[in-house]
Amino acid sequence: MRNTWILAKRELSGYFATPVAYVFLFFYLALMGFLTFYVTGYYERGVADLQPFFALHPWLYLFLIPAISMRLWAEERKSGTIELLMTLPISLGEAVMGKFLAAWLFSGIALLLTFPMWMTVNFLGAPDNGVILASYIGSFLLAGGYLALGSFLSAITKNQVIAFVLTFVVGLLLVLSGTPLVLEFARQFAPDVIVDSLRSFSFLTHMNAIGSGVIEVRSVAFFASLIAACLAACVVTLDLKKAS
């Protein structure tokens, strides 16, 4: 646990040691703000809530999360620091956890910096702040699940571009599997069990559930098990092919 925290601290300070973190945060916030206010018709709705804003998250994360996660292990491999890390007295599990936590905290910082949204909506009207809080937690969980997936996919290559594209594609599948388009299509030939499990694997389903203000055990369990499974896969992958 101590090692995990030391590594997470180093990683997190690593983000801010280069312009990468600032460029990322700038585009994250600019994109979130622009899309919410100009594309979703936020003002025209005349409703004081942040629903259009949170509805964007699963889609925006498709680009933003792989941008964070692609370098996690691919860069360690490429620069050779993986050899250093793996010969220090730190277990593989601690290392995977530490790097993941740093990435998750970073995405949490980005999310927290969207607080002007929350201030705006409270200035304009009287939104249900409980729902907003639940949505923030949901978005954070979604980011965690997706980052864990990205961390695993980053471990199988030393090329950051490949890691980005893989994470994007798998993420896209996981978001799309909850859209009516895919579900209706599947319903034509697949039994209900398949359609239901397809839906239950989707990021969208769980985000919508949480976005309505209810944090369901089901959704929390989904993201928690996604994180656990992906990090375990990451450990196994690294153990099998550390050097290649």
Added chain:
Amino acid sequence: MIEIQNLTKEFGPLRVVDSITFTVKKGEVLGFLGPNGAGKSTTMKMLTGFLAPTAGKARICGHDIESEPMQAKRKLGYLPEGAPAYTDMTPAAYLDFIADIRGLSGATKAARIAAVVKQVHLDQVLHQPIETLSKGFKRRVGLAQAIIHDPEVLVLDEPTDGLDPNQKFEVRQLIRSMAKDKAIVLSTHILEEVEAVCTRAIIIAKGKVLFDGTPEALSARGPLDEVFRKITTGDRVAAS
């Protein structure tokens, strides 16, 4: 303190390290010589627990690197080939991080960092990002990282590669000064380095040990580079 027993590594059909056996005692500096691709780095990667051997054992201070990796790694300082480091950090932050992972804290940590910074002369670049440093300084950061916890066993993969003659001299002096109470293995393809710092030399080629003896025994056979060429390209020479 270092025991290697029939260590073997195969990558697919290729046998890179072929049943190597040797031990290194406290106070010994073992020079690991061989042409490029001889298996020097692979042997070191197995000894330090980065690569799992196909067969054989490696022990550090009695701890098997595979079954007790944590205990073994704690006793070990390692400079990997090319001295990789987190280059966006400054040497100060980097050494602080390594010291944390090595379990140092408080006054001990500060004292150890100050000591290694002095030993490898890093004081003037302590607060510059590592990526902006010259090759020589990068190598010294790697060395500082390896000795920060004053390990009993030190494994250095080409510690003087890329250094200028003065820096090479200093690093060799540093290694000699630490040799008394450590077991040190270093790889090199600079032959005079063996005479300068090592108490023992092993020559390997194609994964096999071809010579194991003192540098004096090696140089007694004639000019070093000729002997080296004869051993690594010719037949097996009886170890002295």
